[in-house]
Amino acid sequence: MAAAPPTRPALRARYDKRQLEVIEVAARVFAERGYHATSVSDLTEATGLTAGGLYHYIGSKEELLARICDALMQPLLDRAREIVATDAGPEEQLRTLLRTWVEHITIYRHHMLVFAQERHVIEHEPHWRAVRRQRKEFQELLDGLLERLEAAGEVRFGDRGVALMALLGMVNYTPQWLRPRGRLGADELADGYLDLLLGRQAA
Amino acid sequence: MAAAPPTRPALRARYDKRQLEVIEVAARVFAERGYHATSVSDLTEATGLTAGGLYHYIGSKEELLARICDALMQPLLDRAREIVATDAGPEEQLRTLLRTWVEHITIYRHHMLVFAQERHVIEHEPHWRAVRRQRKEFQELLDGLLERLEAAGEVRFGDRGVALMALLGMVNYTPQWLRPRGRLGADELADGYLDLLLGRQAA
């Protein structure tokens, strides 16, 4: 485990901030070099700390991975829950969710890349159940939205399961190619994906 | 480097076969545990060889990774080149390519998962240029096909680049969720993807 966070109120905020910085830096380095290929000394170099200093903020290298996954999934899941709970129509909900999702992915690009690399561990090790459940809940929220979209007659998928997986695929693949300050904005891209999903490309 | 392959003709075939078996087994283990997380002793256990015996067939653990990537990309690229060189129309070419591609992915499921995990290395390390070039050529073949499809008036994409990346995303994501003997066949799935791409889902 990491050292207990400071009890002195004046230091608590700083501790939390530094810990978050460490997580962000680790996400970047893991994304570039790979989680397993990154040594603790790579991390000390990237953070400017030494081994001891680093372990003041984290419990282990693996905990770092868990924190990265949580920092990625939790806020997205929260937003998704909110969006689905509004009384907007399914298509508008989906558009909003997709824009939020794609924007989230551009912000948490490194976290996504780490998540994609380590997916095999997260999906199979019992110990990663919490992250797996977050991923699954998001997927179910999305599937529910597609179902309501079909029910409303906005679209008829040949196979809703295929459409769902295709959508997950195209969005999750985005960090692999999207350049941060490139030609495409997040909303633009999200709308592009939505058009494909709903068959809005002109024949 | 691996030991030189046997010069005695009677043994050459057996050597090649065993080497291929080693590569297949390694692909499966890497897919499950991750390349870096897999130790050589994991590999010896999975192959039934010991360290010395294993290194009779491979030069290094990293060479194994290279062989896996090549076994994945080369035959697919060959088929893609053939398909694009036929005089079928662009839509039929795309359908054939997609079916071939998805089927290939279901066969080389483990290789794909390894490739996805180690993508960051392959994309950035100079030493992986050959694999990177294969990936790029395939992508360009695909893009050319989409371009001719638009030119033929079969479809008009809002943004062809987005459509290309979306297609790559959905197909490359497939091994993450498709169960080998599940409900969906490869051709069925490929056609599902094509329908999405061309906007053939009924409104």
Add this chain to the structure above:
DNA sequence: TCTTATACCGAACGAGCGCTCGGAATTCGA
């Protein structure tokens, strides 16, 4: 038949790994 290429073994190597811990320097807060 007999030499030699081949197949495989498994102990052992150096290197690098993740992580610990005693302590120095600094800062908080009573």
Add this chain to the structure above:
DNA sequence: TCGAATTCCGAGCGCTCGTTCGGTATAAGA
């Protein structure tokens, strides 16, 4: 002001890693 809490250091721990190499058993082929 001064003890306690906190921040960070960095040498070094035990361990596992990928790889090597001297060796034995077997099979090819002249």
